[in-house]
Amino acid sequence: MPEWIEVLLRSFFIIAGLFFITKILGKKQLSKLSFFEYIVGITIGDIAGTLSIDINMAISHGVTSILVWSAVLMLLNVLSLRSQKFRSLVEGDATVFIKDGKVMEDNLKKENYTTDELLEQLRKKNVFSMADVEFAVLESGGDLSVLLKKQNQPVTPQDLNLQLEPVKEPQTVIMDGKILDEPLANAGLNRGWLKSELEKIGVTYENVFLAQVDSDGQLTVDLFDDKIKTPSPITKPLMLASIKKCQADLEMYALATDSASVRQMYARDAEKLNKMLETLKPFLKY
Amino acid sequence: MTVGSQVKQTLAALKSISANLQTYALQSKSEEASRAFHESMLLSDEIIKDLERRIGELERQEPQYKGF
Numbered sequence: 468m469p470e471w472i473e474v475l476l477r478s479f480f481i482i483a484g485l486f487f488i489t490k491i492l493g494k495k496q497l498s499k500l501s502f503f504e505y506i507v508g509i510t511i512g513d514i515a516g517t518l519s520i521d522i523n524m525a526i527s528h529g530v531t532s533i534l535v536w537s538a539v540l541m542l543l544n545v546l547s548l549r550s551q552k553f554r555s556l557v558e559g560d561a562t563v564f565i566k567d568g569k570v571m572e573d574n575l576k577k578e579n580y581t582t583d584e585l586l587e588q589l590r591k592k593n594v595f596s597m598a599d600v601e602f603a604v605l606e607s608g609g610d611l612s613v614l615l616k617k618q619n620q621p622v623t624p625q626d627l628n629l630q631l632e633p634v635k636e637p638q639t640v641i642m643d644g645k646i647l648d649e650p651l652a653n654a655g656l657n658r659g660w661l662k663s664e665l666e667k668i669g670v671t672y673e674n675v676f677l678a679q680v681d682s683d684g685q686l687t688v689d690l691f692d693d694k695i696k697t698p699s700p701i702t703k704p705l706m707l708a709s710i711k712k713c714q715a716d717l718e719m720y721a722l723a724t725d726s727a728s729v730r731q732m733y734a735r736d737a738e739k740l741n742k743m744l745e746t747l748k749p750f751l752k753y
Numbered sequence: 754m755t756v757g758s759q760v761k762q763t764l765a766a767l768k769s770i771s772a773n774l775q776t777y778a779l780q781s782k783s784e785e786a787s788r789a790f791h792e793s794m795l796l797s798d799e800i801i802k803d804l805e806r807r808i809g810e811l812e813r814q815e816p817q818y819k820g821f
Contacts, residue, residue, distance in 0.1 A: 635782050655782070684780035706773050709766055716763040717800075723756065729807065736800045743793045750777075750786045 470522055477526065478519040484530075485515050488537050493544070499608065501558045507540045558607050565603035568616070578605055589613065630749040635682035641675045644691070654680050661686075668697050683750075703751040710747070714740040757811040764804045771797040 488511070500508065511533055518529035547554040562574050564585060575585060586597075588611040594600055602614040624631050638650035640661060651661065664686045665672055672678075674695075678688040688697050714737055721733035771794055778790035 655780070682782040683777055683786065702773070703777075706770060710770055713763055713766050713770065716759070716766075720756070720760065720763075729810075732803055732807065736803050739796050739800055743796050746789050747793055750789055 473522050474520060477522070481515050481519045484533070485511070488533070492537065492540060501607065503543070503557060504540065507536055511536050561607055561612075562605045563602070564605055564611070565597075565600050565613075568598070568601055570597070574605075580605070585611075637679040637681045637687075639677065639679050640686075641672055641678035641688070643677075644673045644675060646672055651680075654682075654684070656680065656684065670695075670697065707744070707747065707751040710740060710744055714744065755815065757808065757815055760804060760808055760811065764801065764808065767797055767801050767804065771801060 514529055514532050514536070518524055518526065518533075543557055547557050562578050563571055564574055564578075564580070565571065570582075570585070575582070585603075589595075589597070589600065589603070592611065592613045594613055594615070599615050599619040600613055601616045604612050606612055638654040640647055640651045640654070640656075646658060646661065648658070651657065661672070661678075665675070665678075665688070668688065670688065670690060674690050674692065676689045676691050678686060680686050683703070685702065690697060717733050717737035717740065721730050721737060724730050724733065774790050774794035774797060778787050778794060781787040781790060
């Protein structure tokens with residue numbers, strides 16, 4: 468057998484074998500690998516590479532070695548899933564660098580971190596002032612996680628006491644001019660609805676590059692021809708405005724009428740509309 | 754424009770709002786939104802009833818403007 472054919476066969480089978488081993492080992496992302504897993508991965512790759520080229524090496528030796536390395540890695544994975552103590556031994560613990568806004572110098576020293584490196588890591592997290600940090604911890608993967616002091620954290624709707632419409636994921640119903648039936652069904656809609664919505668804005672679905680429908684059934688479309696302007700969904704703000712108008716109308720009638728009982732009725736109804744506006748605002752605003 | 758026709762306009766607008774609210778209540782996938790829309794729809798229906806009664810009274814007072 469010519470040597471190149473042997474190399475070809477070896478390479479082919481080793482690639483196939485490695486493919487299955489990596490499938491079994493799971494799909495942890497490369498950046499999330501612990502140092503040990505990283506080293507094991509490189510070593511397995513190295514053995515496989517050497518084995519596929521070096522025809523003087525017995526296949527059985529190489530395969531045994533690869534199997535042992537992967538088996539140890541799998542064993543460690545299983546064990547660290549089972550036991551927390553084992554996990555901290557293998558993967559290491561997180562080290563607290565800043566606590567209550569104070570730097571823990573001893574922990575820095577323990578992890579061989581210089582003050583400059585700490586500041587650099589903080590800057591990478593967009594923190595330029597030590598004073599902003601409440602808590603920082605060096606994760607076992609080598610990343611620094613930073614908790615800012617409450618007054619330096621970004622404002623959330625909860626901080627502002629805002630009530631917002633709960634967001635559900637939109638469904639993409641037209642892609643490249645083709646109607647996608649499954650997402651349409653997921654949104655509880657059908658082709659008839661879609662066609663009538665498209666008719667409202669005056670396009671056929673063949674001209675639509677992308678169309679999405681949100682959880683309230685509002686349709687947003689993008690056409691192939693970007694020169695044509697389509698209306699953005701305005702039905703909801705429009706309805707909010709028309710409720711406001713009705714409310715103002717009722718108040719006006721209340722002022723205009725002479726009969727006390729009728730005035731009371733109008734005022735009560737205007738109050739009801741006001742209440743309605745308050746409840747609907749978070750759902751109709753964009 | 755008489756008061757009667759103005760009230761009729763408001764009634765029409767409210768009816769459209771109520772219908773829209775019903776559609777939203779049925780279409781919405783979020784339970785919270787759906788409930789808010791439904792409650793608002795019930796409220797708007799109450800107001801519609803009030804206005805319809807009032808339009809009846811107005812038409813009795815000004816029979817010359819009767820009808821839509």
